[in-house]
Amino acid sequence: MKTTIIGYPRIGDLRELKFASEKYFRKEITADELERTAKEIRQHDLAIQKSSGLDYIPSNDFSYYDGVLDTAFLLGAVPERYTSLGLSELDTYFAAARGYQGDKGDVRALAMKKWFNTNYHYIVPEIDDETEIKLNGSKPFDLFSEALESGVKTKPVIIGAYTFLKLARYKGSKKAEDFAEQAAKAYTELLEKLAALGAEWVQLDEPSLVTDMTAEDISLFKSIYEKILADKHGVKVLVQTYFGDVRDCYSELCALDFDGIGLDFVEGKESLNLISKYGFPTGTVLFAGVVNGKNIWRNNYAGTLDIIAKLRGFTDDIVLGTSCSLLHVPCTLDNESKLSADIKKHFAYAAEKLTELAELKKLVLAEKPEETAEFVRNAALHSGSRIEGNEAVRQKVASLGEKDFTRLPEFAEREKIQKERFKLPLFPTTTIGSFPQTKEVKANRAARRKGEITQAEYEQFIEKKIAECVSLQEEIGLDVLVHGEYERNDMVEYFGECLDGYIFTEKAWVQSYGTRCVKPPVIWGDISRARPMTVRWSKYAQSLTNKPMKGMLTGPVTILNWSFPREDITLKESAFQIAHAIREEVLDLEANGISIIQVDEAALREKLPLRRADWHKDYLDWAIPAFRYVHSGVKPQTQIHTHMCYSEFADIIKDIDDMDADVITFEASRSDLTILDVLKENSFRTEVGPGVYDIHSPRVPSKDEIKTAVNKMLGRISADKLWINPDCGLKTRGTEETVPSLENLVAAAKEVRNENS
Known part of the structure; x- marks a missing residue:
């Protein structure tokens, strides 16, 4: 042996x-x-x-x-x-x-x-x-x-x-x-x-x-x-x-x-x-x-x-x-x-x-x-159970029925209501969520962690960064803004810290790609929302502008897939527990005046079984409902976005449409926008923003390069359904790359808008 x-x-x-x-x-x-x-x-x-x-x-x-x-x-x-x-x-x-x-x-x-x-x-x-x-x-x-x-x-x-x-x-x-x-x-x-x-x-x-x-x-x-x-x-x-x-x-x-x-x-x-x-x-x-x-x-x-x-x-x-x-x-x-x-x-x-x-x-x-x-x-x-369960969460998940996964009215009617409410221009521009996590941001986070500054001082710093980010986006001319996510160390770990049932490691780094490492949190028990997670920052950001401010959340399937999961219950049960917590946050954001809410499911396809025969019974039959449960309770005039990155979407595109989001943004630039043909072939109804430039590269795309990508999109996507945005969040990029890239993005969108109006 x-x-x-x-x-x-x-x-x-x-x-x-x-x-x-x-x-x-x-x-x-x-x-x-x-x-x-x-x-x-x-x-x-x-x-x-x-x-x-x-x-x-x-x-x-x-x-x-x-x-x-x-x-x-x-x-x-x-x-x-x-x-x-x-x-x-x-x-x-x-x-x-x-x-x-x-x-x-x-x-x-x-x-x-x-x-x-x-x-x-x-x-x-x-x-x-x-x-x-x-x-x-x-x-x-x-x-x-x-x-x-x-x-x-x-x-x-x-x-x-x-x-x-x-x-x-x-x-x-x-x-x-x-x-x-x-x-x-x-x-x-x-x-x-x-x-x-x-x-x-x-x-x-x-x-x-x-x-x-x-x-x-x-x-x-x-x-x-x-x-x-x-x-x-x-x-x-x-x-x-x-x-x-x-x-x-x-x-x-x-x-x-x-x-x-x-x-x-x-x-x-x-x-x-x-x-x-x-x-x-x-x-x-x-x-x-x-x-x-x-x-x-x-x-x-x-x-x-x-x-x-x-x-x-x-x-x-x-x-x-x-x-x-x-x-x-x-x-x-x-x-x-x-x-x-x-x-x-x-x-x-x-x-x-x-x-x-x-x-x-x-x-x-x-x-x-x-x-x-x-x-x-x-x-x-391995004898006995280490889990102190949350019976209320378990009962809530067990009681979910079909109506909990259905949002009304249907998509087409919501789309009309939202276009009337937001009155966005043709080809609205936005970003995926995060802005560069500079040395200053990381240093302040570390200082708070070490007790070198107070929590109040740290929060004051975050407000300052949000105000700068909102001002920058308005100066660039983006149509739908974000608050920059400066308070977040990671798009999953941050949410885990606001949920009961998670524990966190100190040095459990895992390579995601190249030099990008993540530190997945660990699902230790039953999951529930301990407190509002994003409301304060989104509400503050919205108070700084008359433009729509997106509330930014990570979806239940991505939180699950980017955590180390429990092995004593099914992934489905864990996903629904997390979905219930994110649903509470979505409704809280809506109640506090946030009218566009993005629930990222970057990792939706990640745990799709490798064999097609297992796709629905082992995964999609609970992963899609988990996302739908998150947003099924919001009003028709509230616009739900989601985002997916670096996966092959063609074979599950109908399931993605069935998530019933109002807008979906995709990674697309590195794959030469090949997803466009799939969207057209399947009569994709959701409004869509295929990424027009690759944020995982340090290069700055030119206005003409982005304009070429947008025009390519228009050959396959109806103009009234097309959004213009980068591939993914800008967290890993530097300000010196981000600003000119977004300026070129907005300039390209305006030119195409003028040519098509």
């Missing part, structure tokens, strides 16, 4: 990579200094994994920005517009990830999408008909050699050829199958080079195998790997899957000459059934994902040992591992100085999950595992 993990967090225990990268972007440190920090993180993480007793330690799971982007550079699948800039290799990489605007040129970043059913974002590879896929980079070899110098022979990890080709975006007439032979040849050469360096195992990640696969998909997968596995050059090849089960291709997977097959027994509902029904190939190692790589709760050893015992009925050659990369959980509990021991004992971050694997390995080999100290301690942790 051996142990492994699929990957380890790469940001550093205290987000060292984030801070070093941002210094590099600001030209405060050199590329060598950035690499020095990166190497220190890798060496630190390697030491932790080695000391834990992990048998197979991964390498190449480190990335400066994103592993899929790393693979694109490894395979030479980099659009010419980046390579022709004449930048260094590292800066070319960052140009593809973030965009570039400088003396070498002006290019937008590659598209960004959610990584399967997680809150992590990957950079979408772009392949055109002239692309030649071939081994081009050296990163996996360099990092394997680096670890070897430290005395550790690692298991190199690379995104598999099939998943890479399935995730790519094709800009010409060629499709994935046209690049299969090139990809297979590149991966064969990859194995050869790793073998020459002394690698024994190579892990090829193929999460696309857990999605719905057609006969053509299965054929593509087989054709690629029959070529790759024809000559493995003496290394053992592990095909690693995660985020679900491989029910569509299990037989084909087992028939190929893989030395190891990695299956997920946490999210993979059918994984155990597949092995029970079809067996497992003799001579192949089963890499069993039995420790949850996505959530922070301690593993229940009794349940896991039961799964392992069943698996051993089919094979004894098992490696215990995590269900997915530990990228999706924080690094270590060691830095959580404020959580009590009674709370911390329930949690396992990445480092603690290594300990869990070591203990499970010991228990499997023990003659009487139930008598070991590890098992007894774990069993006590």
Whole structure:
């Protein structure tokens, strides 16, 4: 019995990579200094994994920005517009990830999408008909050699050829199958080079195998790997899957000459059934994902040992591992100085999950595992309930009926009422909510937290920032304003702090994309609204202007999806509890004169099951009603907005329309506004604002660029339903980028307005 993990967090225990990268972007440190920090993180993480007793330690799971982007550079699948800039290799990489605007040129970043059913974002590879896929980079070899110098022979990890080709975006007439032979040849050469360096195992990640696969998909997968596995050059090849089960291709997977097959027994509902029904190939190692790589709760050893015992009925050659990369959980509990021991004992971050694997390995080999100290301690942790429930909340959720999810009058009538009330111009302009969180804002928040300023002084500062923000928006000429969200540390954590049933960590940072890290709050008990959450600030902001002020809230599904959820009740029940709390806030805002309320559901699609057959019964049948419950009680003249970012919406566009919002804003610019065709094809009734520029890039879009995007929209969206706005909130941008970008946005909208009036 051996142990492994699929990957380890790469940001550093205290987000060292984030801070070093941002210094590099600001030209405060050199590329060598950035690499020095990166190497220190890798060496630190390697030491932790080695000391834990992990048998197979991964390498190449480190990335400066994103592993899929790393693979694109490894395979030479980099659009010419980046390579022709004449930048260094590292800066070319960052140009593809973030965009570039400088003396070498002006290019937008590659598209960004959610990584399967997680809150992590990957950079979408772009392949055109002239692309030649071939081994081009050296990163996996360099990092394997680096670890070897430290005395550790690692298991190199690379995104598999099939998943890479399935995730790519094709800009010409060629499709994935046209690049299969090139990809297979590149991966064969990859194995050869790793073998020459002394690698024994190579892990090829193929999460696309857990999605719905057609006969053509299965054929593509087989054709690629029959070529790759024809000559493995003496290394053992592990095909690693995660985020679900491989029910569509299990037989084909087992028939190929893989030395190891990695299956997920946490999210993979059918994984155990597949092995029970079809067996497992003799001579192949089963890499069993039995420790949850996505959530922070301690593993229940009794349940896991039961799964392992069943698996051993089919094979004894098992490696215990995590269900997915530990990228999706924080690094270590060691830095959580404020959580009590009674709370911390329930949690396992990445480092603690290594300990869990070591203990499970010991228990499997023990003659009487139930008598070991590890098992007894774990069993006590999982006996009984730690929850002090809120019976009133539970009863309210249990009593919800159809009328609670229905807003009257219907959309068309509300739309007329609202147009008459607001009298907004054609193509109204707005932003998504947040404005730049400057050093001054962060410093004042930290000062309040440390007790260096009083709460009254802090609130006075927030009022000052709101007044400045309102004045700035009026000066720019935006039509619907926001208060800037300066009081919020995070769009989920802030709300969690105003809800009973949540607890908060100190250093539980998780990478969302690139240098963006989030600190998900933890749902500890039943959720209820402890106090008004946003009313004071929205009401104050509205008092400063005659223009409509949007109240800004995060929706129940996004709050749930961006938290670490409970595992003792269903996600549906948690969502409805949160929805009830947000509904109370919506009605409170309305009662205090806020006539436009935005309830963001940025993460609605994030937890959509990867298999279409499960979409409604396992998710949409409660996620959409949870949102509808939030706003079903408001008056017809109150306009409800929502926002969604960095997801693929085409396949659930009718469900999104069924959310019954009045206005919806989408991320769209990085995907070249491809969602427009979907909106038109489905006769989307909701008023809509597809983002006209990418806020995740530091570049400033020109007026003409935005105007081109708006005119493209008008070919597919009725002029009386189109809003003009950025992709997402402006929290992560600087004022020096934000102001000219919004000025260009307003100027473009005015020109198009004049041309269409």
